Amino acid sequence: KAGVTQTPRYLIKTRGQQVTLSCSPISGHRSVSWYQQTPGQGLQFLFEYFSETQRNKGNFPGRFSGRQFSNSRSEMNVSTLELGDSALYLCASSSLGGSSTDTQYFGPGTRLTVL
Amino acid sequence: AQSVTQLGSHVSVSEGALVLLRCNYSSSVPPYLFWYVQYPNQGLQLLLKYTSAATLVKGINGFEAEFKKSETSFHLTKPSAHMSDAAEYFCAVSVTGNQFYFGTGTSLTVIP
DSSP, X not given: OOOOEEEOSEEEEOTTOOEEEEEEOOTXXXXXXXXXXXXXXXXXXXXXXXXXXXXEEOSOOTTEEEEEOTTSOEEXXXXXXXXXXXXXXXXXXXXXXSOTTOOOXXXXXXXXXXX | OOEEEOSOSEEEEETTSOEEEOOEEEOSSOOEEXXXXXXXXXXXXXXXXXXXXXXXXXXXXXXXXXXXXXXTEEEEEESSOOXXXXXXXXXXXXXXXXXXXXXXXXXXXXXX
16 A cells, blocks of 8 residues: 655745645545644644544644545645744544544655745 | 653664663553654654553564553663664654644664
8 A cells, every 4th residue: 555645745935925735645544634843842733634524633823724635635734834834744644533542654744944 | 631751852872782762651541652763854654552452562673662551651662773773763642533642752873
């Protein structure tokens, strides 16, 4: 099976712009989670989608949003970019999507740089 | 609330020496615990997970971890470090609905 894929891998934007990141989960996986990884804050949970519904949300401002499509692919959007949004954004998928014992499989991430 | 603390943001060991990476958790419910490894410019890869079965969990690449409820710990060990083990290691606790809480990570350096 192909792993979790994320596009693009690298992105450079300027303050005030918006950005959309894409994640394709492992085939058959219905749960997709997004994380922001920065040197200072580590890995922080953004949100999780299951069957096109946002099921969990972390403590991020409303500028961060996401959605999931019927084929389980997910996108996250960040509007009005700030310098502090520069980070590695990781997507993870899991199969059962309802058990805390699920294993999350991570993509390689999208490196966003805001200038 | 759930949280994870990884003691030591940087650990250095000699090749062939014991690897010990520390993880303590806080959870209001029985936890499910995970160790992930991240190589440069890559995503996270699962090393092992504890899901309330055996308290000693064996993972890939010779790593293992022991769940100790009395100490609220889930330390990662490997008897003999290899150069290829140099990476960032993350401990995580999961709650219902796939919401994971990660530690801040431990960077492992292996000295030849």
